[in-house]
Amino acid sequence: MCVLRELYGAGVEKLRIEHNSFTTPSNKKLEIVTISSNYHIEVNPSDVGIHDRVVVQEMIKNVAQVNQLDTSSQKDFKVVVLTEVDRLSRDAQHALRRTMEKYMATCRLILVCNSTSKVIPAIRSRCLGIRVAAPSQEEIAQILHNVCKKEGLNLPSELAKRIAEKSQGNLRRAILMCEACRVQQYPFSADQQVSDPDWELFLRETATMIVQEQSPRRLLEVRGRLYELLTHCIPPDVVMRGLLQELLSNCDGVLKPEVVQSAAHFEHRLQCGQKAIYHLEAFVARFMAIYKRFLEEGIADLF
Amino acid sequence: MEAFLKGSTASSQTKKASAPLASTSKKDNKDVQQSPKHIPWVEKYRPRTVEDVAHQDEVVAVLRKILTGSDLPNLLFYGPPGTGKTSTILAAARSLFGHDLYRSRVLELNASDERGINVIREKVKSFAQFTASNTRPDGKPCPPYKIVILDEADSMTSAAQAALRRTMEKETKTTRFCLICNYVSRIIEPITSRCAKFRFKPLAETVMSERLKHICKEEKVQIVESALETLMHVSDGDMRRAVMYLQSASRLCGQDEPVTENIIMDITGVMPDEMLDLVLKTCHSDSYEKLDLVVKQIIREGYAASQVLSQLHDRVVNMEDITDRQKSAICEKMGEVDKCLTDGADEYLQMIALFSVIMQQLCHGE
Numbered sequence: 001m002c003v004l005r006e007l008y009g010a011g012v013e014k015l016r017i018e019h020n021s022f023t024t025p026s027n028k029k030l031e032i033v034t035i036s037s038n039y040h041i042e043v044n045p046s047d048v049g050i051h052d053r054v055v056v057q058e059m060i061k062n063v064a065q066v067n068q069l070d071t072s073s074q075k076d077f078k079v080v081v082l083t084e085v086d087r088l089s090r091d092a093q094h095a096l097r098r099t100m101e102k103y104m105a106t107c108r109l110i111l112v113c114n115s116t117s118k119v120i121p122a123i124r125s126r127c128l129g130i131r132v133a134a135p136s137q138e139e140i141a142q143i144l145h146n147v148c149k150k151e152g153l154n155l156p157s158e159l160a161k162r163i164a165e166k167s168q169g170n171l172r173r174a175i176l177m178c179e180a181c182r183v184q185q186y187p188f189s190a191d192q193q194v195s196d197p198d199w200e201l202f203l204r205e206t207a208t209m210i211v212q213e214q215s216p217r218r219l220l221e222v223r224g225r226l227y228e229l230l231t232h233c234i235p236p237d238v239v240m241r242g243l244l245q246e247l248l249s250n251c252d253g254v255l256k257p258e259v260v261q262s263a264a265h266f267e268h269r270l271q272c273g274q275k276a277i278y279h280l281e282a283f284v285a286r287f288m289a290i291y292k293r294f295l296e297e298g299i300a301d302l303f
Numbered sequence: 304m305e306a307f308l309k310g311s312t313a314s315s316q317t318k319k320a321s322a323p324l325a326s327t328s329k330k331d332n333k334d335v336q337q338s339p340k341h342i343p344w345v346e347k348y349r350p351r352t353v354e355d356v357a358h359q360d361e362v363v364a365v366l367r368k369i370l371t372g373s374d375l376p377n378l379l380f381y382g383p384p385g386t387g388k389t390s391t392i393l394a395a396a397r398s399l400f401g402h403d404l405y406r407s408r409v410l411e412l413n414a415s416d417e418r419g420i421n422v423i424r425e426k427v428k429s430f431a432q433f434t435a436s437n438t439r440p441d442g443k444p445c446p447p448y449k450i451v452i453l454d455e456a457d458s459m460t461s462a463a464q465a466a467l468r469r470t471m472e473k474e475t476k477t478t479r480f481c482l483i484c485n486y487v488s489r490i491i492e493p494i495t496s497r498c499a500k501f502r503f504k505p506l507a508e509t510v511m512s513e514r515l516k517h518i519c520k521e522e523k524v525q526i527v528e529s530a531l532e533t534l535m536h537v538s539d540g541d542m543r544r545a546v547m548y549l550q551s552a553s554r555l556c557g558q559d560e561p562v563t564e565n566i567i568m569d570i571t572g573v574m575p576d577e578m579l580d581l582v583l584k585t586c587h588s589d590s591y592e593k594l595d596l597v598v599k600q601i602i603r604e605g606y607a608a609s610q611v612l613s614q615l616h617d618r619v620v621n622m623e624d625i626t627d628r629q630k631s632a633i634c635e636k637m638g639e640v641d642k643c644l645t646d647g648a649d650e651y652l653q654m655i656a657l658f659s660v661i662m663q664q665l666c667h668g669e
């Protein structure tokens with residue numbers, strides 16, 4: 001956003017939210033929300049799932065073929081911002097390749113993603129990659145101070161530091177946590193509790209349940225809880241990472257290599273497959289098996 | 304943050320870093336004549352004629368013959384990105400038909416166009432139907448056929464490819480096809496066997512450095528020798544990437560400063576050696592807590608797992624204090640991780656799985 005402002009001046013801040021619709025070759029209607037100004041358009045094509053290719057193709061062509069009207073004062077190209085490119089399907093990424101080159105004169109793309117590993121090399125070679133590192137804890141604390149000052153709040157630096165530590169370098173999370181603290185108690189006190197989001201607590205409990213008992217009945221209960229997480233739109237890879245972390249801190253060192261490998265294995269399967277729950281459940285079952293075997297061997301060794 | 308938003312007149316370092324396009328200052332905008340400045344170098348220095356294409360001697364030799372009048376077979380170009388495939392065929396087509404005829408004689412379809420079976424059947428067919436004469440409007444001779452360029456053909460479905468095969472057969476009299484792809488194995492056999500295949504090699508370092516130096520001279524950019532070397536090393540024979548990096552690096556440093564190695568490292572997202580050392584040290588520690596922290600740090604810093612993987616691979620292969628058997632165990636896991644990453648698996652999990660194998664090998668192997 002800052003970059004765009006730099007390019008086009010204040011005009012880009014006149015935003016419109018639009019619902020665009022596209023028709024797939026199979027005549028299915030797609031709706032997608034875009035945020036745009038006269039100069040740019042921002043869209044998250046992965047919102048439409050497997051039909052993202054159509055959106056990418058149509059959108060860029062539409063934008064690129066309309067020349068900038070007011071060329072005297074502005075740059076003579078428009079900007080398309082595509083977010084979450086790493087969730088874009090292969091098909092859609094391929095569709096971007098030549099388009100990017102062809103319409104270079106009238107339309108530039110800014111692609112935003114968490115990691116370039118999932119972006120095909122052909123696209124990476126066409127872009128200038130800008131690695132945006134997460135802010136350091138000091139930076140986060142500083143930003144929290146600034147935010148609070150603007151809100152007319154008084155934030156003890158001790159608390160700011162603790163929030164920053166818990167935020168895992170994620171600024172959005174830090175600000176949300178700060179807001180939650182504000183709701184919890186104001187004026188802030190330096191030693192007040194900084195609570196994790198509910199779902200993390202829930203996940204932690206789930207992990208404890210897995211370690212406590214290994215049985216088909218427990219597996220069923222765990223499955224129910226995992227399902228609940230997924231229906232609350234917690235992405236399955238986040239669930240898997242969280243589970244692994246909790247389980248690792250709860251199990252013996254000898255088991256860790258195997259547990260780590262199986263988490264990576266099932267998460268990979270999860271990405272290739274359709275239903276996340278199967279793979280999460282499979283991981284839990286595998287963990288239970290590993291853990292139980294370990295306990296039984298331990299008991300056997302005792303005698 | 305607010306100050307950053309308001310300070311729109313000064314072009315500070317960070318802004319330049321984040322958008323090379325943004326670095327032309329407000330003053331330039333008023334000057335309409337500046338617009339050529341906005342052409343990225345990759346386009347500006349795209350080879351205009353077949354002779355300009357560097358390092359791909361076979362293709363150039365064949366195309367040179369065709370330009371002087373011999374018949375054109377169906378072509379299949381394959382090779383890694385940024386090696387001149389698209390440029391070559393476009394340049395060839397342009398010199399065959401000249402500017403005026405180009406539109407009516409050349410059909411370019413790429414992955415951004417709809418290329419289902421129907422399109423192949425209808426569009427290509429109707430394009431190919433009419434016979435072409437062998438003179439240009441200006442009286443010069445030109446070949447009596449049309450060219451269909453199917454760029455990025457590896458993203459076509461095999462059904463569409465099968466349809467294409469039929470069309471290729473039927474229209475041999477009037478039309479030549481040129482397919483371009485990265486992986487020749489994604490093209491069905493009946494098509495590959497109907498084409499003259501040309502592999503585009505990654506550009507050799509000498510060739511690249513020559514062209515890069517040429518660009519530097521044209522654009523009045525100074526670059527230190529070591530930076531040029533790093534640049535070539537990271538771009539791995541991909542000319543487009545090298546030019547891209549060069550342009551952004553030159554924007555990042557001021558008018559009279561030379562481009563240095565550090566700047567190149569910074570924009571290319573290569574992990575610094577210290578970070579790699581840290582990873583390996585942690586793998587020696589036999590502690591999962593530390594491993595977890597390192598992986599999180601890598602992700603926070605924004606380094607891509609694929610990048611980590613390739614750098615780590617170079618390191619491991621050259622390590623002297625472990626046995627070949629250990630190396631092979633680690634490399635096997637690396638292969639698996641690479642596959643999983645391309646399938647879209649989670650970076651954190653894959654990295655920790657890899658590091659855990661390395662840790663096992665270093666601490667408990669042998």
Ligand SMILES: Nc1ncnc2c1ncn2[C@@H]1O[C@H](COP(=O)(O)OP(=O)(O)O)[C@@H](O)[C@H]1O
Nearest residue numbers: 345348349357384385386387388389390542543
């Ligand atoms: N053999 C080459 N000689 C000179 N420049 C090249 C060569 N290969 C690639 N380039 C540069 O890289 C850019 C992209 O090349 P392109 O032909 O589009 O690659 P691709 O093989 O991916 O189609 C060109 O604009 C040109 O600047």
Ligand SMILES: [Mg+2]
Nearest residue numbers: 388389390454
């Ligand atoms: Mg190409």
